[in-house]
Amino acid sequence: MKFQDAAPRELANAQQRRNLRKATSTIRAKRAAVVDEVEDWEALREAGAEIKERALRHLGTHLERLEETVTAAGGTVHWARDAAEANAKVAELTRQAGSEEVIKVKSMATDEIGLNAALAAEGIAAHETDLAELIVQLAGDRPSHILVPAIHRNRVEIRDLFERELGERGLSSEPAELTAAARRYLRERFLRVRVGVSGANFAVAETGTVCVLESEGNGRMCTTLPQTLITVMGIEKVLPRFEDLGVMLQLLPRSSTGERMNPYTSLWTGTTAGDGPRDFHLVLLDNGRTATLADELGRQALRCIRCSACLNVCPVYERAGGHAYGNTYPGPIGAILAPQLSGLEEHTSLPWASSLCGACYEVCPVKIEIPSLLVHLRGRIVRERKEEPLGERLAMATMARIFSSRRRYEAAQRGRGMTKLAAHLPGPLRTWSEVREAPEAPAQTFRQWWRSR
Amino acid sequence: MNVARVALFVTCLNDTLAPQAGIATAQVLERIGCEVVFPEEQTCCGQMHANSGYGEQALPLLRRFVRVFSDPAFDAIVSPSASCVTMIHDQYPRLAELAGDEELAAQVAALAPKVFELTGFLVEQMGVDDVGACFPHRVTYHPTCHGLRGLKLGDAPLRLLRNVRDIELVELPEATTCCGFGGTFAVKNADTSAAMLADKLRCVTETGAEVCAAGDSSCLLHIGGGLRRLRTGVRTMHVAEILAQTS
Numbered sequence: 225m226k227f228q229d230a231a232p233r234e235l236a237n238a239q240q241r242r243n244l245r246k247a248t249s250t251i252r253a254k255r256a257a258v259v260d261e262v263e264d265w266e267a268l269r270e271a272g273a274e275i276k277e278r279a280l281r282h283l284g285t286h287l288e289r290l291e292e293t294v295t296a297a298g299g300t301v302h303w304a305r306d307a308a309e310a311n312a313k314v315a316e317l318t319r320q321a322g323s324e325e326v327i328k329v330k331s332m333a334t335d336e337i338g339l340n341a342a343l344a345a346e347g348i349a350a351h352e353t354d355l356a357e358l359i360v361q362l363a364g365d366r367p368s369h370i371l372v373p374a375i376h377r378n379r380v381e382i383r384d385l386f387e388r389e390l391g392e393r394g395l396s397s398e399p400a401e402l403t404a405a406a407r408r409y410l411r412e413r414f415l416r417v418r419v420g421v422s423g424a425n426f427a428v429a430e431t432g433t434v435c436v437l438e439s440e441g442n443g444r445m446c447t448t449l450p451q452t453l454i455t456v457m458g459i460e461k462v463l464p465r466f467e468d469l470g471v472m473l474q475l476l477p478r479s480s481t482g483e484r485m486n487p488y489t490s491l492w493t494g495t496t497a498g499d500g501p502r503d504f505h506l507v508l509l510d511n512g513r514t515a516t517l518a519d520e521l522g523r524q525a526l527r528c529i530r531c532s533a534c535l536n537v538c539p540v541y542e543r544a545g546g547h548a549y550g551n552t553y554p555g556p557i558g559a560i561l562a563p564q565l566s567g568l569e570e571h572t573s574l575p576w577a578s579s580l581c582g583a584c585y586e587v588c589p590v591k592i593e594i595p596s597l598l599v600h601l602r603g604r605i606v607r608e609r610k611e612e613p614l615g616e617r618l619a620m621a622t623m624a625r626i627f628s629s630r631r632r633y634e635a636a637q638r639g640r641g642m643t644k645l646a647a648h649l650p651g652p653l654r655t656w657s658e659v660r661e662a663p664e665a666p667a668q669t670f671r672q673w674w675r676s677r
Numbered sequence: 678m679n680v681a682r683v684a685l686f687v688t689c690l691n692d693t694l695a696p697q698a699g700i701a702t703a704q705v706l707e708r709i710g711c712e713v714v715f716p717e718e719q720t721c722c723g724q725m726h727a728n729s730g731y732g733e734q735a736l737p738l739l740r741r742f743v744r745v746f747s748d749p750a751f752d753a754i755v756s757p758s759a760s761c762v763t764m765i766h767d768q769y770p771r772l773a774e775l776a777g778d779e780e781l782a783a784q785v786a787a788l789a790p791k792v793f794e795l796t797g798f799l800v801e802q803m804g805v806d807d808v809g810a811c812f813p814h815r816v817t818y819h820p821t822c823h824g825l826r827g828l829k830l831g832d833a834p835l836r837l838l839r840n841v842r843d844i845e846l847v848e849l850p851e852a853t854t855c856c857g858f859g860g861t862f863a864v865k866n867a868d869t870s871a872a873m874l875a876d877k878l879r880c881v882t883e884t885g886a887e888v889c890a891a892g893d894s895s896c897l898l899h900i901g902g903g904l905r906r907l908r909t910g911v912r913t914m915h916v917a918e919i920l921a922q923t924s
Contacts, residue, residue, distance in 0.1 A: 232868040539855045543872040577866060579859025580728060582826035602730030620726055624734040627721040628741065637693050655867035659874060660902030663694050670692040670699035674715050
């Protein structure tokens with residue numbers, strides 16, 4: 225469904241609008257406070273952008289190096305061209321480990337490939353262990369935010385859900401009490417399930433170290449307790465050097481949760497005898513990334529470290545919510561990433577789901593020029609005829625013809641031509657006047673005044 | 678800068694639908710001692726086309742702009758529109774590059790630094806933050822996205838407004854949030870645009886201002902259309918119009 229068709233239903237959900245407004249304004253304020261206290265924040269952003277650009281420029285080299293170092297440390301690397309290959313690999317590895325269920329660290333990559341549904345089809349149960357992902361899973365809902373997937377739910381709704389789904393009775397809507405209920409439910413799974421599945425925030429080619437940042441400790445449980453750990457990682461997550469983490473680990477928590485440092489940072493390198501999982505598998509996922517890399521400007525989207533700062537400042541996201549975007553990655557980053565990952569075959573309405581206000585670029589920790597990319601992708605979609613808005617094409621051609629001649633332009637100003645143009649735009653003009661008065665036609669144009677003075 | 682001659686880039690929108698903003702701009706520039714010329718061959722900078730994905734169709738308009746304004750006799754090109762000036766600064770270089778036209782790219786590189794938004798030009802280039810205006814009304818100022826984040830005008834517009842005699846300036850809550858216009862966004866994503874507008878209107882009316890001022894007539898048509906539909910009695914004015922008022 226197109227964004228403009230999905231948004232009205234979301235906009236009409238007053239409870240969700242209030243939840244989103246409260247949650248995004250809280251995170252915005254927290255982020256602003258911890259970013260302001262860093263004197264060289266702009267230099268840090270610059271460094272972050274530079275590191276990611278360097279990683280992307282020689283992506284193949286870094287990935288092969290990563291394969292070597294992970295293998296040398298006792299891990300196994302798998303390459304997956306697309307979602308189907310990655311899902312099949314995870315299912316196969318889970319069965320090989322003799323398990324029919326997995327516990328999961330919150331991961332965008334596995335959301336992107338629809339891993340849970342794919343595993344379910346193979347008879348394997350995937351248990352989300354991040355609190356918000358658990359809420360979404362129990363509700364049969366979809367995530368609506370990269371960092372806080374249940375941002376559209378408030379705590380009363382969550383209390384009701386837990387009473388219904390976890391068999392808890394007499395819960396209050398106090399966050400501590402709700403969290404305790406989730407802990408009771410999850411603890412048993414942490415101890416029982418023998419396969420853990422994670423994504424990766426970063427992976428270091430130089431050392432073979434994989435890194436996950438989280439807040440709840442569930443990630444630490446999933447990456448240390450099971451016998452087998454499977455990490456599904458988008459290929460753009462690789463960093464060349466270990467010291468690159470020094471920059472990224474400063475940028476990410478401040479941009480995402482508005483914290484100086486996140487509570488849990490897990491780093492692991494292959495396997496270690498007697499400590500943690502006995503088997504470690506790293507699934508390197510392409511799924512449209514190589515194709516994205518071919519677009520010199522569009523590739524900037526691959527710098528993204530999934531902090532979601534752009535969602536939290538976006539006035540479109542704040543009002544329409546994440547579901548309106550209709551894919552794993554909502555908000556401004558989703559609007560430039562989702563269409564590219566699909567090869568401009570899907571999500572082609574998303575680059576227009578922005579007023580180009582520029583708030584996203586201002587906060588992006590790796591300086592992705594999101595507004596420029598939105599305009600660039602609009603251009604590609606129109607040029608490559610991925611969408612066929614015939615009326616719009618005609619209107620644009622007519623306007624271009626009018627503006628390319630002073631005579632035609634002045635004639636149109638006097639009213640001729642404008643009626644012809646309006647004939648192409650009945651729908652859009654109607655939507656304008658639903659909530660706004662049409663501008664009053666002035667007595668004279670500026671140029672008429674200029675000549676007459 | 679010791680400017681003798683300023684070319685007014687009025688923009689097609691001001692020319693056609695908000696001539697008072699262009700008139701005020703000419704008056705303010707003349708009042709501070711500039712010689713203002715209006716190249717009548719100018720039409721549209723092509724922003725609507727470029728932002729909507731029709732960059733190829735914007736290209737002839739870019740060439741036209743460069744032809745009309747690349748006159749060495751112009752010391753500066755000044756416009757009462759942050760959004761159209763952002764188009765020249767941010768998108769022209771990329772469009773010229775996309776067209777593979779090196780000569781055009783060089784012309785754009787030479788011209789763009791001479792193109793200024795009105796308030797930025799007055800404060801940063803001319804060193805003027807008091808234009809001798811008088812406006813005895815309660816006013817709130819909405820910084821448009823292209824002025825705020827595109828051109829980084831900072832407090833230039835507010836410095837000019839603060840020095841207007843008898844004005845009562847009231848701060849706009851959530852001022853830096855987009856009003857929801859966004860060009861074709863307002864028609865393509867009409868519902869989301871309307872939701873953003875509703876929040877902006879609430880903030881404007883909360884201030885109790887008689888006038889909502891901004892530096893882009895496009896945003897003002899959107900905000901003003903909403904204010905009139907709700908019969909709030911709040912008027913919209915381009916910043917230039919307030920700066921042009923003397924009593």
